[in-house]
Amino acid sequence: LILKPERLRSKLRKQGIRGPPPSFLLGNINDMKKMKSTASKTQPGEQALTHNCSSAVFPFLDLWRKQYGFTFMFSLGNIQILHMNHPDVVKEISICTSLDLGKPSYQHKERGPLLGPWDSDFNWSNIGSPKENPCSRTIHGKGQVNSWTNLIESEGGVADVHVDEYMRSFSEDVISRACFGSNYSKGEEIFSKLNELQELLHLPTKSKRETWRLEKELHSLIMKVVKERKEGASENDLLQMIIEGAANTDFGQDETDRFIVDNCKNIYLAGYETTAVCATWTLMLLASNPEWQQFVLKSLKFVLTRCLTQTWFTLMVALQQDPDIWGPDANIFKPERFANGVSGACKLPYVYMPFGVGPRICAGQHFAMAELKILLALIVSNFSFSLSPKYRHSPAMRLLIEPEHGVNLLIKKL
Numbered sequence: 177l178i179l180k181p182e183r184l185r186s187k188l189r190k191q192g193i194r195g196p197p198p199s200f201l202l203g204n205i206n207d208m209k210k211m212k213s214t215a216s217k218t219q220p221g222e223q224a225l226t227h228n229c230s231s232a233v234f235p236f237l238d239l240w241r242k243q244y245g246f247t248f249m250f251s252l253g254n255i256q257i258l259h260m261n262h263p264d265v266v267k268e269i270s271i272c273t274s275l276d277l278g279k280p281s282y283q284h285k286e287r288g289p290l291l292g293p294w295d296s297d298f299n300w301s302n303i304g305s306p307k308e309n310p311c312s313r314t315i316h317g318k319g320q321v322n323s324w325t326n327l328i329e330s331e332g333g334v335a336d337v338h339v340d341e342y343m344r345s346f347s348e349d350v351i352s353r354a355c356f357g358s359n360y361s362k363g364e365e366i367f368s369k370l371n372e373l374q375e376l377l378h379l380p381t382k383s384k385r386e387t388w389r390l391e392k393e394l395h396s397l398i399m400k401v402v403k404e405r406k407e408g409a410s411e412n413d414l415l416q417m418i419i420e421g422a423a424n425t426d427f428g429q430d431e432t433d434r435f436i437v438d439n440c441k442n443i444y445l446a447g448y449e450t451t452a453v454c455a456t457w458t459l460m461l462l463a464s465n466p467e468w469q470q471f472v473l474k475s476l477k478f479v480l481t482r483c484l485t486q487t488w489f490t491l492m493v494a495l496q497q498d499p500d501i502w503g504p505d506a507n508i509f510k511p512e513r514f515a516n517g518v519s520g521a522c523k524l525p526y527v528y529m530p531f532g533v534g535p536r537i538c539a540g541q542h543f544a545m546a547e548l549k550i551l552l553a554l555i556v557s558n559f560s561f562s563l564s565p566k567y568r569h570s571p572a573m574r575l576l577i578e579p580e581h582g583v584n585l586l587i588k589k590l
């Protein structure tokens with residue numbers, strides 16, 4: 177916690193990348209907390225509908241960037257070094273330990289047999305396709321379309337819907353089925369416990385005993401499914417890959433079990449909220465830009481295969497909203513900026529990295545894109561929607577940047 181960060185700091189300093197001095201043990205956590213609470217007092221409740229959420233969500237980065245130019249911040253606990261606006265830093269100097277649910281994860285050391293090296297033949301985009309994965313035939317958003325349709329009918333033509341939970345439950349269903357195949361109902365139980373565990377992590381004082389209990393339950397639930405799977409037929413899902421990956425190692429029994437459990441946790445953490453929150457923000461953007469909703473609907477095929485795949489992820493703070501890189505309209509929702517690809521949209525295309533860069537780039541990016549396209553296509557082709565007066569724009573930093581009060585839409589059937 178002390179020596180390693182200090183070594184990294186000194187390397188960065190040598191490259192001219194400076195930042196605020198961290199205090200002993202707590203790094204910059206206290207400063208960050210203070211600045212966040214001041215920013216939320218000066219920006220109460222509803223903020224203007226703008227993409228420029230970084231000053232509200234990361235006020236300390238704004239300040240430090242002004243003070244130090246290229247900046248890094250150091251927060252211990254969850255060690256982070258963030259760099260900003262450094263055109264030469266294409267290599268990863270950004271080290272971000274992902275949230276670790278209690279135990280060390282083998283994936284953090286190396287990709288390991290599950291994910292393979294980056295040139296691995298495994299094609300994530302196949303996972304959602306019925307041809308490759310029979311269990312995925314049931315993955316569709318029909319349930320969601322039906323439940324919204326019923327709601328709209330019962331409300332007399334327009335329903336005011338808090339869409340967040342629907343996006344989460346869709347994403348949870350998809351990830352449970354992709355990960356656990358025919359055991360997906362057990363998967364749902366496992367994931368709901370993981371969700372509890374994740375919530376507990378936000379309440380560090382109360383949670384020790386509860387965390388330990390959940391960890392234990394999770395371990396035995398996952399191992400039960402693994403046992404069933406080993407005794408039954410092989411399937412084409414993530415669990416199978418994890419089990420086979422574990423079998424190709426020289427781990428002992430305990431380590432093998434932990435490898436399997438850790439990887440199930442990682443998949444859930446990486447693949448559930450990311451996609452759900454992305455879908456929620458996208459609906460918010462389409463609701464507040466009806467011309468784009470129309471455009472998506474009219475040219476669904478074109479948009480889904482060629483264009484908007486780049487656009488759903490414009491919500492990236494700092495680097496991805498910098499007017500020096502993206503032009504003076506950086507904070508405006510303007511998907512057409514990607515008409516000629518990322519390099520046509522900004523001066524430094526490598527700063528656009530919604531799925532990360534380098535050897536640890538998101539392993540589920542094609543999966544996520546396939547899932548989002550299906551979900552959004554279903555919604556846009558069945559409903560028209562606008563922002564409800566209940567919606568209060570307030571991006572908030574949780575594990576991801578989320579709409580603090582959720583997103584309410586007024587939805588009509590097309």
Ligand code: HEM
Pocket residue numbers: 283287291442443446447448450451454529530531532533534535536537538539540541543544
């Ligand atoms: C909109 C949805 C998603 C976004 C924006 C997203 C973004 C990211 C980012 C930024 C990283 C870190 C990359 C780095 O360290 O450079 C990451 C890692 C990862 N993502 Fe995603 N992700 C999404 C969906 C998914 C899904 C659906 C899955 C699984 C089914 C997934 C699995 C992973 C895994 C396993 C890693 C860790 C890779 C490694 O460290 O080797 N992600 N993702």
